[in-house]
Amino acid sequence: MKKLKVLALTLSLLLAATACGSKDSGTESGTAAQASAGTEASKGSTEAATEAKEAAADGLYFQKGDVKIQMDAPADDIIKALGSYQSTYEAPSCAFDGMDVIYTYPGYEVLTYTKDGKNAISGVVLRDDTVSTPEGVFIGSKTEDVEKAYGTKAEEGANNLVVKKGNCELLFIFKDGVVSSIQYNLAQ
Amino acid sequence: MLKKFIRVTVFLVILVASLWLLQRLLVPKYIHENEEGVLSAEYYDNAGDNDVLFIGDCEVYSNFSPIKLWQEYGITSVIRGTPQQLIWQSYYMLEDTLRYETPKVVVYNVFSMRYDKPQNEAYNRLTLDGMRWSSVKSDAIKASMTEEESYISYLFPILRFHSRWNELTGDDLKYLFSTEKLSHNGYVMRVDTKPVEVLPEPIPQADYTYSDIDWEYLDKIRDCCKEHGITLILIKSASCYPHWYDEWDQQIRDYAEKNDLTYVNFLQHQDETGIDYTTDTYDAGLHLNLSGAEKSSVYFGKILKDQPGITDRRGDAELDAKWQEKIEFYDSMKKSQEKQLEETGAVTSFR
């Protein structure tokens, strides 16, 4: 009898060992009676939420003086804090209520868009070497400096490098081994 | 037994009818909001005997006036443009048009090739919902759907628009079974002006090469035209923003050359078109206003009239009458918009 019990346990362990895989809260839904679909959605979403929060906390952003510019952040206060701009350009969306605006400042541009009736940051473009990213990269920096600052390597022969964190994609375009454009974009 | 069968049938009929009525109530009418939503369906009122077909995005329905083409050259044309129409949608618009008529010339605005994947559910609906059901529409839907969309919500739009129940307005009741004409054979008129002042610097792209899917569909458009003996003309319409990169322009020129197609970049023909971005645009350079659209048409008509199969169709009594009606609608809308402009300083309503 003992043998059988041992055999049974080993069998079950063997079988269970085949159940490898990544965590998927989706399939847990329905097993816990109280934690049915509603709270499984909440579990998945609270995970997404903490991810988003973490990304926001130590995410990629541009900083000008005291003003931190993060993707999808509410734009009105940021634009006010940045002070007077050199020019703006308003591009209304095709058909829908929405306005994309480009604010031009010395050395950089801030792009905004409308989301649920409110203005939010959709991008930042660095134009010259009078400005740099918080990690110290600017137009003219060497490719190796970028790779060191962000811990990622550009692909072989590629003319650009994208650093992605949370909802921000930071794009570096290279020309002749040197940064020629730096753009923060809202990840789609 | 029979009684029960009748009861069930009556029940099903009432259920389907009430769902259909609710659907009519809940789908957006595009009368005072997102008016361009009617464009896709409006084509079918203008289908037939159009020698030129324009396909593409808002640069195509804002920047060309079929009425002007008729008045100057007697060319019959129709525009099947919709907001943010993607290249595969343009291809299916072409296929759909061919179910009703065969134009002599197809004009495609290449700007939308910058998109290589489904973009936005809302724009998809503006383009696709108005198409009449056919295998073409079905294919267009499948090619366009974003991840969050479902095919069945196109079959039964109530499944998409049911959430409008708390956004219903008087329009939804008034236009339950009707609509109001917006376009002039697909042209959306704006008489106001907002000049270009300072344009933003172009933003460099990491990669300018068009994706495989873009070329795939451009080839499909080319082949479809060839098959039906249609002349394809590629254009880049007159618009200062968003920026039209030289790298994109070069690829189109190369393609046109390789395939023996005419390619007209309006931005390079400013002298000939006479377009003045301080008077001819209503949104600081994104789209042309009426004046710009007419200039654009006068210039383009010169090229069109020399294309195979294109003739001056004036003199045909039926056509003359038909287009006279269109001219009257055109003129009355122009007057109405000019009046709004005079009285309020802005054009708030198209019609």
Add this chain to the structure above:
Amino acid sequence: MSFVSYQFILFLAVLLVLYYVLPRKVQWMLLLAGSLTFYAFSGPKYLIYMAVTILTTYGAAVWIEKIWGAQDAWVKEHKGISREEKKAYKAGMTRKAKAVLVLCLLVNLGILAVIKYTDFILENLNGIFGTEFQLRHFILPLGISFYMFQSLGYVIDVYRRKYPAERNPAKVALFTSFFPQVIQGPISRFDDLSKGLFAEHKFDSKEFYYGLLRVVWGFFKKLVIADRLAPVIVTLTADTDKYPGVYVLANIFFYAIQLYADFTGGIDITIGVARMLGIPVAENFQRPYFSKNIAEYWRRWHITMGTWFKDYIFYPISVSGWMLKISKKSREKLGQALGKRVPVYISTIVVWFATGIWHGAAWNFIVWGMLNCLVLLVSQELAPLYKKFHDKFGFSNTAFWDGVQIFRTFWLMGLIRILDVYRDVPLTFRMVGTMFTTPNWGAVTDGSFLELGATLADFIVVGVGIVILFTVSALAERKAIDARLETKPVVVHYALLWILILLVVVFGAYGIGFDATQFIYNQF
């Protein structure tokens, strides 16, 4: 496959047509094919786990029955033997049968334990001893806690000689995999379910109608009420720093409604679908929010789980040999009053611990189970005191007092249940504390509640939905809805179905724009 999906509706439609068109003999086989297809949608490889459960429970039941059969035959043959001999022989056979049972239980529960609890155990070991075991992140096959317990109940019943074992493995397979039940129960008993499951069913339009009505009612609860509240609960839970005080109170209320509407809605679809197939399935809920105390609540909420734990854990423990020993010892050592409580307390604690971890491999579930246990035992102890109080003051049978009790029970259970949502135990206690330390009542009137993922219109719909739900429940409490409808003209039957379908299509929180996760990202 989710119940509230286009695929399921299509699947169901096709199945129903085939079911009533094909010869009745093969109806149950069609159900088996359908159930396996349905389950395969969640990932075909998970069918292997179900197969193991099916084969082991089928095999164990048949084997056990053979042992009992052999025993019966031997006893019959050896009529003349002594009592002691008979006893000894029977004991031997019982040991054998028990061994088979235990083997079957071990294999199945072993699999469940490993998949479900490994990470929990490793996490705790890492936390306590500072070890760095890698978490295995096993994926839990859909419904495994439900179908496995249902199948194990079957084997235990056969062991207890309640009914004969099923000789056809395909029928055991259907019992285990029956698609309306496999996601979230009810946990059925083989003798109950098999009556309907394997019978031949003629199309009965009345049963079909009531089944369909119930399915649509379930959709109404899930889509119009539950899914509309889900984003709000997600928001309130995700950023606990931002939503203390009155938000916690609101969360308790919203979750009480959302969970009820979602869970009972799903069960409505289950029972409704089964009824459309002509198969009666046990009720799992009996309007639990009308309960006047926790004991009643657990007789009305998730009924089949309660009875399963009662029949297969509570009773066996209570009447087991060692429990009787403990009972005797404790009566000797602690006296009659305390002594007789010991076995009850032990059994109750064990059951609630098991119930807790059955729900999930996390401390919040264990604490939840223990809290329920605590409240139950305390209310049991206080029962004579309450009785004295009511005898003295005599308003226990008034509607007012009933109302007070219902109100009290609703909020007490809601308070315990909120562990589900905040998950982290200390966090939950802290959040509950903020209801008293930082109530933040202003939030109710300053519009903050409209920034949580639901508009005013949404809240109105939920409100109306709750009123409808309450009314239907109150009516059903007196007389079953089916019985009430029986007396109404046919037109009412059709009208009710018609209006419910329209309400679900128009007001359901489905489709584009109703994604709880999307809303969270918008906050950052």
